[in-house]
Amino acid sequence: MEQFKNFIVDFMKNFGTNILEAVAVLLLGIIVIKLASALIRRILHRTRLEGTAVTFFASLVSAALTLVLFFLVMRILNVDTTGVLAIAAASGLAVGLALQNSLANVAGGIILLCTKPFREGDKINVAGIEGVVKKMRITTTELLTTDNVVIIVPNAKLVDSSILNFSSRPTRRIDLNVGAAYDSDIDQVKAAVAEIISADERILTVPAPEIRVSELQKSAVNYLARIWVKQEDYWSVVNGFPETVLRKFTEKNIVIPFEALTVYVKENNA
Numbered sequence: 001m002e003q004f005k006n007f008i009v010d011f012m013k014n015f016g017t018n019i020l021e022a023v024a025v026l027l028l029g030i031i032v033i034k035l036a037s038a039l040i041r042r043i044l045h046r047t048r049l050e051g052t053a054v055t056f057f058a059s060l061v062s063a064a065l066t067l068v069l070f071f072l073v074m075r076i077l078n079v080d081t082t083g084v085l086a087i088a089a090a091s092g093l094a095v096g097l098a099l100q101n102s103l104a105n106v107a108g109g110i111i112l113l114c115t116k117p118f119r120e121g122d123k124i125n126v127a128g129i130e131g132v133v134k135k136m137r138i139t140t141t142e143l144l145t146t147d148n149v150v151i152i153v154p155n156a157k158l159v160d161s162s163i164l165n166f167s168s169r170p171t172r173r174i175d176l177n178v179g180a181a182y183d184s185d186i187d188q189v190k191a192a193v194a195e196i197i198s199a200d201e202r203i204l205t206v207p208a209p210e211i212r213v214s215e216l217q218k219s220a221v222n223y224l225a226r227i228w229v230k231q232e233d234y235w236s237v238v239n240g241f242p243e244t245v246l247r248k249f250t251e252k253n254i255v256i257p258f259e260a261l262t263v264y265v266k267e268n269n270a
């Protein structure tokens with residue numbers, strides 16, 4: 001018992017000061033890390049970064065400061081960190097090789113958060129995959145298709161592919177094709193299409209709509225109606241236009257042709 005007491009006394013004489021200093025530094029460091037993390041979040045919010053980006057960068061700074069604090073406490077306690085660094089380096093290399101694809105996705109997530117080619121809620125098309133961006137994570141991005149299917153896309157694929165962002169502009173252009181018979185009066189067809197456009201409040205007047213003959217098919221004359229609509233009205237106008245044209249052309253007695261094949265039979269009188 002006496003030996004144990006002497007051991008405690010000697011230990012406190014030799015290491016007590018260092019332990020108290022290490023504890024004080026540890027507590028102070030934790031407070032500093034929390035304050036720094038909060039400060040980083042406040043600064044990044046002022047730059048109008050999205051919440052995902054703010055959380056990621058704040059966590060990154062917090063992790064880096066925590067690592068610095070760890071080595072500082074080890075130094076105060078006179079613990080040799082050379083072996084720790086060697087093990088960490090070897091482990092980091094092995095983990096890096098094993099998680100190569102995951103690290104590429106993390107790097108892709110950082111690039112997306114910084115460059116912001118799209119935001120949550122945007123409709124995009126990437127590598128043939130089309131949907132609305134629901135969630136942006138550090139390694140993946142979640143898309144929701146029009147038929148309510150969730151697609152998880154790795155961020156590395158997003159960075160390496162061309163991205164079509166349908167929501168980045170407030171308006172979109174629609175090119176609508178309408179077919180009429182060759183014997184239909186051109187001015188009458190164009191007037192009928194113009195009536196459809198002018199009656200639809202969703203179609204913008206600026207830029208002005210354009211109606212012209214676009215193509216001469218085998219059995220029909222194609223007319224191009226080039227119009228502009230607000231982003232949110234795009235699909236409702238596109239999907240409703242064919243029925244509206246059919247009703248208007250029926251009202252105006254404009255013939256909508258269909259594919260026809262004329263067969264000539266040559267009689268042999270011999």
